[in-house]
Amino acid sequence: xxxxxxxxKNLKINIEDKEILxxxxxxxxxxxxxxxxxxxxxxxxxxxYTLMGHPKxxxxxxxxIFNGELIxxxxxxxxxxxxxxxxxxxxxxxPGVTVEEFLRTAKTSVTGKFHGVIAxxxxxxxxxxxxxxxxxxxxxxxxxxxxxxxxxxxxxxxxSVLEPKLAILDETDSGLDVDAISIVAxxxxxxxxxxxxxxxxxxxxKLLDYLKPDFVHILLDGKIVKTGGIELAKEIDExxxxxxxxxxxx
Amino acid sequence: xxxxxxxxIIDKENFIxxxxxxxxxxxxxxxxxLPEGVVLEKITKGINEIIFDYxxxxxxxxxxxxxxxxxxxxxxxxxxFYIPKDVxxxxxxxxxxxxxxxxxVVINQNIIVAEKGSEGTIIMxxxxxxxxxxxxxGLTKIYAKENSIINIIKVQRMNDISHNFDSNIAIxxxxxxxxxxxxxxxxxxxxxxxxxxLEAEASEANLSSIYLGDGKxxxxxxxxxxxxxxxxxxxxxTKGVLMDHAKKVFKGNLDFKKGARLSKGIEExxxxxxxxxxxxxxxxxxxxxxxDVEGEHAASAGQINENKLFYLMSRGLEEREAKKLIVEASFxxxxxxxxxxxxxxxxxxxxxxxxMDGKN
Numbered sequence: 001x002x003x004x005x006x007x008x009k010n011l012k013i014n015i016e017d018k019e020i021l022x023x024x025x026x027x028x029x030x031x032x033x034x035x036x037x038x039x040x041x042x043x044x045x046x047x048x049y050t051l052m053g054h055p056k057x058x059x060x061x062x063x064x065i066f067n068g069e070l071i072x073x074x075x076x077x078x079x080x081x082x083x084x085x086x087x088x089x090x091x092x093x094x095p096g097v098t099v100e101e102f103l104r105t106a107k108t109s110v111t112g113k114f115h116g117v118i119a120x121x122x123x124x125x126x127x128x129x130x131x132x133x134x135x136x137x138x139x140x141x142x143x144x145x146x147x148x149x150x151x152x153x154x155x156x157x158x159x160s161v162l163e164p165k166l167a168i169l170d171e172t173d174s175g176l177d178v179d180a181i182s183i184v185a186x187x188x189x190x191x192x193x194x195x196x197x198x199x200x201x202x203x204x205x206k207l208l209d210y211l212k213p214d215f216v217h218i219l220l221d222g223k224i225v226k227t228g229g230i231e232l233a234k235e236i237d238e239x240x241x242x243x244x245x246x247x248x249x250x
Numbered sequence: 251x252x253x254x255x256x257x258x259i260i261d262k263e264n265f266i267x268x269x270x271x272x273x274x275x276x277x278x279x280x281x282x283x284l285p286e287g288v289v290l291e292k293i294t295k296g297i298n299e300i301i302f303d304y305x306x307x308x309x310x311x312x313x314x315x316x317x318x319x320x321x322x323x324x325x326x327x328x329x330x331f332y333i334p335k336d337v338x339x340x341x342x343x344x345x346x347x348x349x350x351x352x353x354x355v356v357i358n359q360n361i362i363v364a365e366k367g368s369e370g371t372i373i374m375x376x377x378x379x380x381x382x383x384x385x386x387x388g389l390t391k392i393y394a395k396e397n398s399i400i401n402i403i404k405v406q407r408m409n410d411i412s413h414n415f416d417s418n419i420a421i422x423x424x425x426x427x428x429x430x431x432x433x434x435x436x437x438x439x440x441x442x443x444x445x446x447x448l449e450a451e452a453s454e455a456n457l458s459s460i461y462l463g464d465g466k467x468x469x470x471x472x473x474x475x476x477x478x479x480x481x482x483x484x485x486x487x488t489k490g491v492l493m494d495h496a497k498k499v500f501k502g503n504l505d506f507k508k509g510a511r512l513s514k515g516i517e518e519x520x521x522x523x524x525x526x527x528x529x530x531x532x533x534x535x536x537x538x539x540x541x542d543v544e545g546e547h548a549a550s551a552g553q554i555n556e557n558k559l560f561y562l563m564s565r566g567l568e569e570r571e572a573k574k575l576i577v578e579a580s581f582x583x584x585x586x587x588x589x590x591x592x593x594x595x596x597x598x599x600x601x602x603x604x605x606m607d608g609k610n
Contacts, residue, residue, distance in 0.1 A: 052564050056556070076563035077572075085564075092561040096579025102565075105575070109566035141579075158565065 002029040004068075005197050006051075006166055011062035013043075013050055020046045022222035023062070028166065031194040033211055035233060036201045038219030039241045044201045045089060047219070048170040051199075052086040053079045067165070080110055083165030087155035087172045094142040099154065100124060102142050103161050110162050127160045131187050148175035156187040167191060168199045173206040185210030208233050218244055259468045259497045259529075260439055262314045265413075268385045273327045273353045279344040288339060289332035293325065293359055312389060312417025313441045313472075321359050321389035321417065328358035328388075333368040333398070342371040342590060349377070349384035349408070360390040364398035364426070371401040373593060376408055378436075384412040386437075391419050394426035396450075401429045403588055407600050408437040410465055416442045424450035424479065431587055432459035434469060435600050441470040448475065448482035448513070456485045458584045463496025463528065464604050473517070474503040477510035477543070486517035489584055491577045492528035493605075500532045506543040514544040521551045522577055574605045 006028040013021040020043045028034055038044050050057040051064065053076040064071050071079055094102065104120045115123075124138055131153055143151050152172055159167050169188070173181055185207055192198050200207055208230070216232040217224045220241065225248040226232065236244075277292075284290055312318040327347070333339055347356045356376070364370060378384035386408065394400050406414055414437035420428040434440055446455035455475060463469050475484035486502055504515040521530055534547040554576050562572035581601060588594050 052560075054560050075569070076560055077566050077568050080564055080566035088561065088564075092555075092558045094558065094562070094576070094579055096582035097575055102575075105567065105571075106565035109568070109571070162565065 002031065004028075005030050005066065006199075007063075007065040008051075009063045009065070011047075011050070011064065012060040013046055013057050014060045015046070015057065019060075020222055021050070024219075024223055026217065026224060028197050028199060030165075030197060031192070032214045033192060033198045034200065035208065035211075035213040035216045036199060036219055036224075037203065037216065037233060037236055039203060042219045043222045044203065044219055045170055048086055048089075048168050048201055051168055052076055052084060077109070080162075080164075081112070085159050085162055085164030085167045087152075087159055087167065087169045089171040089174070091143050091151045091155055093144045093146075095144045097142050098139050099142055099157075100138040103158060106158070107161055124161065127157055130160070130190060131157055132183055133157065149177065149180050152176055153180065153184060156184050160187055160191050163191060163196075165195065166197050166199065168201065169207075170201045171203070172200070173202055176206070181206050182210055208237075220245055220248060259499055260441055260470050262316070262441065265316075267320065267387075268355055270324050270326060270357060271355055273347070273356050275348065275350075275353050277327060277345055277347050278329055279346055282341045284339060285337050287334035288337060289330060290343060291330050293328035293330055293361070310417075310419050310445055311443070312419070312445070313415045313443045313470075317387050317415045318389055318417050321357055321387055325357045325359040325389075327356055328360045331360070331362045331370065331372065333364045333370045335365040336367040337365075338368065339370040342373050345372065345374045347374075347376050347386065348379070349382060349386070349412070350379045351382055354378075354382050354384045356384070356386045356388070358386075358388045360388070362390070362392045362400060362402070364392075364394045364400050366395045367397045368395075369399040371403075371589065373403045373405070373590070375405045375593070375596075376414070378408040378412045380409060382409070382412070384408055386413070387415040389417045389419075392421065392428055394420060394422045394428050396424045396426055398423075399427045399429070401431075401589070403431040403433070403593065405433040405435075405593065405597060406437060406440065406442075407433075407435045407596075410436065410438045410467065412437045414440040414442075418442070418444045420444075420446045420455055422446065422448050422450075422453035422455055425452045425454075427454040428456075430455070430457040430459075431584065432457065433585075433588075433597050434459065434461035434471070435597070435604060438466065439468050443472045443474075445474040446476065446484065448477050448479055448484060448510075450479035450482075452481045452483070453479050454483040457487070458587055459486075459488045460581045460584045461488070461490045461498065462601060462604055463490070463492040463498050464494050464607070465496065466494070467496045469496070469498040471499070472501040472503070474505065475515050475517075477504070477506045477513040477515060480509065480511050480513065482510060482513040484515040486519075487584065488517075488519040489580050490519070490521035490530075491524060491580070492521060492530055493524035495527050497529040498531065500530075501535070502533070502547065503535045503537070504545045504547070505535075505537045506540050506545065508539045511540050511542040513540075515546070517547045519549045520580065522580060523551055523553050524573060524577075570606075574602070577605060578602070
């Protein structure tokens with residue numbers, strides 16, 4: 001029997017008195033790939049930040065249950081330690097900290113186990129090779145002066161090093177060219193297995209050609225209005241959101 | 251009372267000096283043989299011949315006249331370092347003052363003279379043992395003649411019940427260069443003044459500094475670049491962090507005197523405020539007596555960006571750890587300029603210790 005990993009129940013999020021998520025329900029089981037699609041402003045990034053625990057996004061109503069545990073009140077670091085990872089749409093630049101130092105600190109924090117310099121160097125090199133990243137990235141300051149594509153690749157590198165149970169990819173495909181997308185998709189596939197799950201958040205899905213989703217959800221105006229298989233994504237691809245919007249708007 | 255008076259955090263006029271006693275420990279650590287003609291010795295009243303030419307320093311106030319006079323008249327330690335023409339001293343000169351119960355007072359005068367085309371590096375490290383309320387009052391004078399380079403690194407990591415006053419002056423001749431690195435991590439009260447007189451064509455002074463204020467520390471910093479020569483160059487780059495109830499005043503002066511045409515000075519100060527209970531004042535001043543000069547200043551004081559913190563925390567770092575990482579990262583470019591790994595590590599360790607001891 002497949003085990004439930006994430007269960008979001010009737011989630012409502014307000015930002016500055018404006019309701020952004022209006023009772024969202026989402027269930028992800030172990031080993032599944034989910035795609036969440038929606039137009040700009042539908043609440044996709046709000047969901048991503050809320051699941052990761054950004055302090056600005058306060059839960060007005062509803063529950064987030066991860067691995068059987070209610071995590072509404074957990075901080076971002078506590079969620080990371082339980083196995084949630086967010087690939088940021090706009091990763092922050094941290095000058096003065098190298099990619100390698102940062103990832104070693106993160107890996108130590110997430111696993112609670114010390115990772116020695118030499119062993120970690122080897123692990124990092126393996127993961128970087130898979131993503132076709134030059135060795136020199138390891139000694140560059142985190143995201144500083146990285147191109148948009150390099151930042152996204154770096155997020156996937158972090159994901160593959162930290163090996164989360166649930167990886168949320170927020171618009172990871174935007175800003176990537178075709179070659180980079182196939183490499184990133186390859187990296188994502190390597191992380192995913194029958195225990196690990198992926199939630200891909202996108203408004204126009206380029207990763208679809210490479211990843212085979214189990215479910216596709218359409219987010220409109222703060223709610224998931226339709227769930228289906230890959231055919232749903234293709235329908236959006238061809239006809240846009242208007243058709244669905246007309247059907248579901250009151 | 252002018253604006254500056256209101257910002258005074260240390261009452262220097264009424265500061266009472268401790269009894270002046272000898273400093274008996276060895277502070278001059280010279281490991282290698284020095285090139286011929288180089289003089290490196292402890293300062294001794296009336297004995298060091300070369301110092302007489304360099305004793306009086308006009309128009310220099312340091313941290314206060316009272317303090318510089320004390321250092322000039324009643325020093326109990328200090329060095330003379332003289333580098334002859336075209337000589338490069340490869341190994342750094344290390345001076346370490348470790349104040350303890352028997353030697354709690356250091357009043358030092360240091361005189362460094364670099365003749366034309368010479369080069370040398372000095373590291374001065376100040377520490378005090380636990381539970382000793384130590385007192386340091388120093389005066390360092392550098393004379394960098396034409397085409398010479400002096401690199402000087404000052405690390406102050408005395409304990410929180412100590413008092414530190416440090417006045418520094420550099421007089422730089424044509425195409426000479428003085429590079430300061432100032433690391434201010436300790437002492438309950440710490441007042442530092444760095445004044446650089448860029449006297450001739452293309453004289454240059456660079457000052458990179460970090461400071462960390464924790465507990466109830468009071469930090470008073472004044473950095474001056476006085477441009478007199480044409481095409482003279484100055485850079486001030488300061489990174490700070492304040493936490494708990496620390497107070498800081500930073501005064502940065504770029505002063506372009508008549509004759510300093512085509513000169514350029516830049517000053518930057520960035521401070522991270524980890525607690526709302528800290529007090530941070532910055533007063534940049536730009537004085538121009540010539541039209542054709544370029545003076546820039548930039549300053550920012552603020553808390554750690556919420557999104558940055560969230561990004562790091564989303565990778566499993568606790569808030570305190572994430573803040574520590576950001577602070578260390580902001581210090582890193584300055585620390586990396588210290589040319590010796592052992593001192594880089596000393597500084598990194600002390601920063602880490604002070605950040606972890608704090609409430610943040």
